[in-house]
Ligand SMILES: O=C[C@H](O)COP(=O)(O)O
Protein backbone atom coordinates (compact mmCIF):
# COMPACT_ATOMS: atom_id res chain seq x y z
CA UNK A 1 0.00 0.00 0.00
CA UNK A 2 1.26 3.50 -0.67
CA UNK A 3 0.04 6.89 0.50
CA UNK A 4 -1.71 9.39 -1.81
CA UNK A 5 1.00 11.82 -0.74
CA UNK A 6 4.29 10.92 -2.42
CA UNK A 7 7.75 12.44 -2.10
CA UNK A 8 8.79 13.84 -5.50
CA UNK A 9 11.86 12.18 -7.07
CA UNK A 10 13.48 15.63 -7.21
CA UNK A 11 13.64 15.67 -3.39
CA UNK A 12 15.40 12.28 -3.33
CA UNK A 13 17.83 13.67 -5.90
CA UNK A 14 18.47 16.73 -3.72
CA UNK A 15 19.13 14.53 -0.69
CA UNK A 16 21.53 12.45 -2.77
CA UNK A 17 23.45 15.57 -3.77
CA UNK A 18 23.69 16.68 -0.12
CA UNK A 19 24.57 13.28 1.32
CA UNK A 20 27.08 12.45 -1.42
CA UNK A 21 28.95 15.76 -1.26
CA UNK A 22 31.05 14.48 1.66
CA UNK A 23 31.42 11.17 3.48
CA UNK A 24 30.57 12.75 6.84
CA UNK A 25 27.86 15.08 8.12
CA UNK A 26 28.87 16.66 11.43
CA UNK A 27 25.98 16.77 13.93
CA UNK A 28 26.38 19.91 16.02
CA UNK A 29 25.00 21.06 19.35
CA UNK A 30 25.62 24.82 19.70
CA UNK A 31 25.06 26.17 23.19
CA UNK A 32 26.46 29.69 22.71
CA UNK A 33 25.53 31.87 19.78
CA UNK A 34 29.04 33.32 19.52
CA UNK A 35 30.37 29.80 18.94
CA UNK A 36 28.27 29.27 15.82
CA UNK A 37 30.43 30.93 13.15
CA UNK A 38 33.90 29.95 14.44
CA UNK A 39 32.71 26.35 14.86
CA UNK A 40 31.26 26.22 11.35
CA UNK A 41 34.43 27.82 9.93
CA UNK A 42 36.60 25.23 11.71
CA UNK A 43 34.62 22.40 10.12
CA UNK A 44 34.59 23.93 6.64
CA UNK A 45 38.33 24.55 6.90
CA UNK A 46 38.79 20.87 7.76
CA UNK A 47 36.91 19.88 4.61
CA UNK A 48 33.27 19.39 5.69
CA UNK A 49 30.77 21.81 4.20
CA UNK A 50 27.51 19.99 4.97
CA UNK A 51 26.54 20.86 8.57
CA UNK A 52 23.62 19.60 10.66
CA UNK A 53 22.75 22.02 13.46
CA UNK A 54 20.46 20.36 16.00
CA UNK A 55 17.50 22.36 17.28
CA UNK A 56 18.29 21.21 20.81
CA UNK A 57 19.43 24.53 22.19
CA UNK A 58 17.81 27.94 22.62
CA UNK A 59 20.24 29.63 20.24
CA UNK A 60 20.11 27.00 17.48
CA UNK A 61 17.82 28.94 15.11
CA UNK A 62 19.92 32.11 15.40
CA UNK A 63 23.08 30.01 15.06
CA UNK A 64 21.82 28.65 11.73
CA UNK A 65 21.00 32.18 10.53
CA UNK A 66 24.48 33.43 11.43
CA UNK A 67 26.23 30.48 9.78
CA UNK A 68 24.23 30.93 6.58
CA UNK A 69 25.19 34.62 6.44
CA UNK A 70 28.87 34.09 7.25
CA UNK A 71 29.41 30.93 5.18
CA UNK A 72 27.15 30.96 2.13
CA UNK A 73 29.15 28.06 0.68
CA UNK A 74 28.07 25.75 3.54
CA UNK A 75 25.06 23.45 3.15
CA UNK A 76 23.18 23.83 6.41
CA UNK A 77 20.52 21.51 7.77
CA UNK A 78 18.34 21.66 10.88
CA UNK A 79 18.54 18.50 13.00
CA UNK A 80 16.46 17.15 15.88
CA UNK A 81 13.28 18.39 14.23
CA UNK A 82 10.54 16.77 16.30
CA UNK A 83 7.40 18.62 15.24
CA UNK A 84 5.70 20.29 12.28
CA UNK A 85 6.14 23.63 14.08
CA UNK A 86 9.93 23.14 14.10
CA UNK A 87 9.86 22.02 10.45
CA UNK A 88 8.07 25.29 9.56
CA UNK A 89 10.69 27.34 11.42
CA UNK A 90 13.44 25.50 9.53
CA UNK A 91 11.69 26.35 6.25
CA UNK A 92 11.31 30.01 7.26
CA UNK A 93 15.01 30.43 8.00
CA UNK A 94 15.89 28.83 4.67
CA UNK A 95 17.80 25.69 5.68
CA UNK A 96 18.95 23.32 2.94
CA UNK A 97 17.59 20.17 4.60
CA UNK A 98 15.80 18.90 7.68
CA UNK A 99 16.76 15.86 9.79
CA UNK A 100 14.63 14.04 12.34
CA UNK A 101 15.92 11.53 14.92
CA UNK A 102 12.66 9.55 14.51
CA UNK A 103 9.73 10.12 12.18
CA UNK A 104 5.94 10.14 12.57
CA UNK A 105 3.54 9.76 9.61
CA UNK A 106 2.72 13.48 10.04
CA UNK A 107 6.39 14.39 9.56
CA UNK A 108 6.71 12.08 6.54
CA UNK A 109 3.63 13.72 4.98
CA UNK A 110 4.80 17.25 5.72
CA UNK A 111 8.28 16.52 4.36
CA UNK A 112 6.87 15.05 1.16
CA UNK A 113 5.14 18.36 0.38
CA UNK A 114 7.85 20.71 1.64
CA UNK A 115 10.34 22.57 -0.53
CA UNK A 116 12.98 21.63 2.06
CA UNK A 117 13.99 17.96 1.76
CA UNK A 118 13.65 15.69 4.79
CA UNK A 119 16.21 13.09 5.83
CA UNK A 120 13.94 11.06 8.11
CA UNK A 121 15.31 9.28 11.16
CA UNK A 122 14.55 5.56 11.45
CA UNK A 123 15.69 2.79 13.75
CA UNK A 124 13.76 -0.25 12.47
CA UNK A 125 12.73 -1.83 9.17
CA UNK A 126 9.08 -1.03 10.00
CA UNK A 127 9.90 2.67 10.30
CA UNK A 128 11.69 2.56 6.95
CA UNK A 129 8.68 0.81 5.39
CA UNK A 130 6.41 3.55 6.76
CA UNK A 131 8.57 6.12 4.97
CA UNK A 132 8.63 3.89 1.88
CA UNK A 133 4.84 4.24 1.65
CA UNK A 134 5.33 8.01 1.25
CA UNK A 135 7.99 7.52 -1.44
CA UNK A 136 11.07 8.00 0.78
CA UNK A 137 14.21 6.08 -0.21
CA UNK A 138 16.83 7.97 1.83
CA UNK A 139 16.94 7.76 5.63
CA UNK A 140 18.94 8.47 8.73
CA UNK A 141 19.64 5.35 10.85
CA UNK A 142 19.66 6.47 14.49
CA UNK A 143 21.05 5.61 16.98
CA UNK A 144 23.22 3.49 14.71
CA UNK A 145 25.62 1.72 17.04
CA UNK A 146 23.00 1.03 19.72
CA UNK A 147 20.68 -0.47 17.09
CA UNK A 148 23.07 -3.08 15.73
CA UNK A 149 25.48 -0.88 13.78
CA UNK A 150 26.78 -1.82 10.35
CA UNK A 151 25.57 -5.43 10.74
CA UNK A 152 21.97 -4.25 11.13
CA UNK A 153 22.20 -1.90 8.15
CA UNK A 154 23.66 -4.66 6.02
CA UNK A 155 20.58 -6.74 6.87
CA UNK A 156 18.24 -3.84 5.99
CA UNK A 157 19.74 -4.06 2.48
CA UNK A 158 18.25 -7.54 1.93
CA UNK A 159 14.55 -6.60 1.72
CA UNK A 160 15.14 -2.90 0.95
CA UNK A 161 18.14 -2.56 -1.39
CA UNK A 162 16.94 0.80 -2.74
CA UNK A 163 16.88 2.40 0.72
CA UNK A 164 20.11 4.31 1.39
CA UNK A 165 21.16 5.51 4.84
CA UNK A 166 23.16 8.01 6.84
CA UNK A 167 23.94 6.14 10.07
CA UNK A 168 24.40 8.43 13.08
CA UNK A 169 24.84 7.86 16.81
CA UNK A 170 28.00 6.24 18.12
CA UNK A 171 29.84 6.58 14.81
CA UNK A 172 33.57 7.27 15.26
CA UNK A 173 36.52 7.98 12.99
CA UNK A 174 37.36 4.25 13.26
CA UNK A 175 34.00 2.47 12.91
CA UNK A 176 32.90 4.84 10.10
CA UNK A 177 34.86 2.53 7.75
CA UNK A 178 32.48 -0.39 8.46
CA UNK A 179 29.47 1.72 7.51
CA UNK A 180 31.01 3.42 4.48
CA UNK A 181 31.93 0.01 3.03
CA UNK A 182 28.23 -0.92 2.74
CA UNK A 183 26.42 -0.35 -0.58
CA UNK A 184 23.38 1.10 1.23
CA UNK A 185 25.31 3.81 3.10
CA UNK A 186 25.59 7.27 1.50
CA UNK A 187 27.52 8.99 4.30
CA UNK A 188 27.76 8.89 8.09
CA UNK A 189 26.77 11.48 10.71
CA UNK A 190 28.53 12.19 13.96
CA UNK A 191 29.78 14.64 16.52
CA UNK A 192 33.24 13.20 17.13
CA UNK A 193 35.09 15.95 15.25
CA UNK A 194 33.33 18.67 17.27
CA UNK A 195 33.19 17.33 20.84
CA UNK A 196 31.65 19.47 23.58
CA UNK A 197 35.01 19.75 25.37
CA UNK A 198 36.69 21.40 22.36
CA UNK A 199 33.69 23.66 21.69
CA UNK A 200 33.58 24.75 25.35
CA UNK A 201 37.30 25.56 25.30
CA UNK A 202 36.92 27.32 21.91
CA UNK A 203 39.64 25.10 20.47
CA UNK A 204 38.71 25.74 16.84
CA UNK A 205 42.12 24.60 15.58
CA UNK A 206 41.61 21.30 17.42
CA UNK A 207 38.23 20.86 15.70
CA UNK A 208 39.79 21.59 12.31
CA UNK A 209 42.49 19.00 13.09
CA UNK A 210 39.95 16.28 13.95
CA UNK A 211 37.89 17.21 10.90
CA UNK A 212 40.89 17.04 8.60
CA UNK A 213 41.87 13.66 10.06
CA UNK A 214 38.37 12.42 9.17
CA UNK A 215 38.24 13.92 5.67
CA UNK A 216 41.71 12.65 4.80
CA UNK A 217 40.76 9.16 5.93
CA UNK A 218 37.38 9.27 4.19
CA UNK A 219 37.71 11.50 1.14
CA UNK A 220 34.49 11.40 -0.84
O1 LIG B 1 22.55 12.60 19.30
C1 LIG B 1 23.59 12.41 18.80
C2 LIG B 1 23.96 12.83 17.45
O2 LIG B 1 23.07 12.35 16.55
C3 LIG B 1 25.33 12.40 17.08
O3 LIG B 1 25.65 11.22 17.71
P1 LIG B 1 27.11 11.04 18.29
O4 LIG B 1 27.31 12.15 19.31
O5 LIG B 1 27.10 9.69 18.94
O6 LIG B 1 28.05 11.15 17.15
Ligand SMILES: CC(=O)C(=O)O
Pocket residue numbers: 027054079080081099100101121140142168189
Ligand atom coordinates in the same frame (compact mmCIF):
# COMPACT_ATOMS: atom_id res chain seq x y z
C1 LIG C 1 20.08 12.33 15.80
C2 LIG C 1 19.94 13.41 14.88
O1 LIG C 1 20.63 13.51 13.89
C3 LIG C 1 18.96 14.40 15.17
O2 LIG C 1 18.75 14.67 16.36
O3 LIG C 1 18.34 14.91 14.24
